[in-house]
Amino acid sequence: MKLKKYLTLTKAGIMESLQFRLGTFVMAVGNLLYLIVVYYLWKAIYASSGSETVNGMTFSDTLIYLVLATALFNFMEMYTVWEMGRGIQSGKIVLELLKPMEYRNYLFWTYSGQFVTNFFFTFLPTFIVVAVVTHGAIHLGLNLLFFVISVIIAISLNYSINFIVGTICVYTESIWGINIMKQVIVLLLSGATIPLAFFPETLRRITYYLPFQSIYNAPLSILLNASPEPKEIITTIGTQLIWCIAMLIISKLFWKVSLRQITVNGG
Amino acid sequence: MEKRGLKFYLRIYFKILAQDLKSKMSYRADFIISTIGMIFTNIAGFVSFWILFRSFPSINGWGYYEMLFLYGFSLVAITPVQCLFDNNWSLRMAVYSGDFIKYCFRPINIFFYYQSEVFDIKGLGQLAFGIGTLIYSWVKIGLGFTPLILLKMTVFLLTASLVMIAMQNAAAATCFWIMNSFYVLDLVTRFKDYAKYPVTIFSPVFKFIFTFLMPIAFIAYYPSLVILRPDEVPLLSWLSPFIGAFFFWVSYKIWMHGALKYNGTGS
Numbered sequence: 253m254k255l256k257k258y259l260t261l262t263k264a265g266i267m268e269s270l271q272f273r274l275g276t277f278v279m280a281v282g283n284l285l286y287l288i289v290v291y292y293l294w295k296a297i298y299a300s301s302g303s304e305t306v307n308g309m310t311f312s313d314t315l316i317y318l319v320l321a322t323a324l325f326n327f328m329e330m331y332t333v334w335e336m337g338r339g340i341q342s343g344k345i346v347l348e349l350l351k352p353m354e355y356r357n358y359l360f361w362t363y364s365g366q367f368v369t370n371f372f373f374t375f376l377p378t379f380i381v382v383a384v385v386t387h388g389a390i391h392l393g394l395n396l397l398f399f400v401i402s403v404i405i406a407i408s409l410n411y412s413i414n415f416i417v418g419t420i421c422v423y424t425e426s427i428w429g430i431n432i433m434k435q436v437i438v439l440l441l442s443g444a445t446i447p448l449a450f451f452p453e454t455l456r457r458i459t460y461y462l463p464f465q466s467i468y469n470a471p472l473s474i475l476l477n478a479s480p481e482p483k484e485i486i487t488t489i490g491t492q493l494i495w496c497i498a499m500l501i502i503s504k505l506f507w508k509v510s511l512r513q514i515t516v517n518g519g
Numbered sequence: 520m521e522k523r524g525l526k527f528y529l530r531i532y533f534k535i536l537a538q539d540l541k542s543k544m545s546y547r548a549d550f551i552i553s554t555i556g557m558i559f560t561n562i563a564g565f566v567s568f569w570i571l572f573r574s575f576p577s578i579n580g581w582g583y584y585e586m587l588f589l590y591g592f593s594l595v596a597i598t599p600v601q602c603l604f605d606n607n608w609s610l611r612m613a614v615y616s617g618d619f620i621k622y623c624f625r626p627i628n629i630f631f632y633y634q635s636e637v638f639d640i641k642g643l644g645q646l647a648f649g650i651g652t653l654i655y656s657w658v659k660i661g662l663g664f665t666p667l668i669l670l671k672m673t674v675f676l677l678t679a680s681l682v683m684i685a686m687q688n689a690a691a692a693t694c695f696w697i698m699n700s701f702y703v704l705d706l707v708t709r710f711k712d713y714a715k716y717p718v719t720i721f722s723p724v725f726k727f728i729f730t731f732l733m734p735i736a737f738i739a740y741y742p743s744l745v746i747l748r749p750d751e752v753p754l755l756s757w758l759s760p761f762i763g764a765f766f767f768w769v770s771y772k773i774w775m776h777g778a779l780k781y782n783g784t785g786s
Binding site for chain 2: 274275278279281282285286288289292293295296297299300301306307424425426428429430431432433436437439440445446450451452455
């Protein structure tokens with residue numbers, strides 16, 4: 253059974269993450285504070301703008317977008333770059349390379365347990381609270397199904413990008429610098445900090461040609477669009493799929509080439 | 520025994536510092552990449568600021584350049600914590616592994632010795648960026664330039680940075696009592712991103728919280744009122760130097776309390 257060995261890793265991951273309850277609690281407090289700041293900041297912005305909609309988004313649209321972007325970020329963020337970088341520096345990676353499973357898959361599935369716990373403990377509660385607080389501004393219909401599909405593709409794409417950046421650590425011996433660059437670029441250009449609708453025209457057009465908007469902007473725009481045209485959904489998910497496959501191939505090839513470069517001192 | 524004045528501590532400080540810089544220089548690639556990463560973070564912060572506020576003439580009575588001033592002020596105010604107190608990030612590991620016991624045997628103030636060990640040069644880029652932003656907004660607002668205003672600026676910048684240092688010290692010191700204190704430190708570090716917004720955008724309850732319980736309003740808002748709105752400076756602004764010093768003193772006491780009761784791990 254191929255799936256069974258992966259699910260064992262998932263189970264171990266769930267048990268591991270349940271051990272760190274205090275960390276989860278502090279993180280929840282931190283997110284709450286972030287959401288409070290975001291709420292008041294955008295409230296002030298909308299109050300000063302003097303109109304109900306800014307760049308085609310109402311206050312509750314913007315709020316849902318940003319809150320769920322944060323929830324998605326907490327749900328999808330994997331710290332892959334740190335894991336790989338540390339593994340390469342300490343030499344621990346050798347033990348993982350020897351496992352009867354491809355390293356790329358192994359790393360993903362050891363994390364999958366956290367997806368499960370994060371989903372139930374952060375994403376779902378946030379989603380429900382937002383849906384209740386905004387009085388049904390989230391349309392609950394077929395768009396939920398497309399949203400789920402879109403998020404699954406986004407997870408895979410996000411992982412591939414992380415894996416590519418992590419592979420760079422084989423060459424650089426720098427983790428913090430590489431990781432911060434990735435994080436900054438992804439968060440800004442994916443619309444996770446500011447909705448892409450607020451970007452100036454040219455900058456927005458550029459972001460649509462980059463893979464990052466497929467991570468956060470694509471699923472969220474699908475969710476917020478109550479009456480989408482089938483063409484729109486196909487374009488959005490199609491774009492996501494193309495990037496997902498492209499990054500998957502690149503990350504696999506890049507890792508294959510880089511694997512020959514790894515020098516482990518001791519370990 | 521030599522008298523331990525400021526001169527004594529300064530001499531020791533630079534001796535320890537030189538060792539740290541030497542060891543950093545042996546990882547040159549890491550240093551360069553981390554510096555680039557830091558510059559990336561600042562540019563992205565600036566770009567998101569620009570995207571957010573470019574289309575609005577004012578937020579809650581604060582003009583674009585005044586907001587920019589707050590942003591620059593907060594960047595400069597968090598530089599000391601970044602440069603001089605970066606070793607707080609390693610405290611958790613040192614306490615956990617037992618390495619911390621070595622500091623307890625030095626015939627010198629533990630807090631001083633521990634913080635002297637690391638100087639983070641990356642922070643200097645941020646300082647330059649912050650000063651640039653400050654000067655730019657200063658000129659655009661037309662604040663004028665006198666020795667008195669420069670003196671005020673220096674005093675209030677220094678005290679603002681004390682608040683941030685205090686919060687980080689206290690957060691780092693939690694590791695003497697709880698495991699996994701990384702999350703606490705991470706949470707406090709995220710606070711600094713909220714310092715750049717005027718505290719008036721919050722509701723009274725959160726205004727109180729951000730002023731007295733989590734004093735982020737003292738990192739930029741209250742001190743810069745002295746420069747930006749010299750006609751209507753609230754009492755809290757004038758008190759901010761004392762509040763900064765008070766918070767720092769409290770955090771130092773907490774830190775030392777934890778350090779002095781440290782028993783080591785027996786290894």
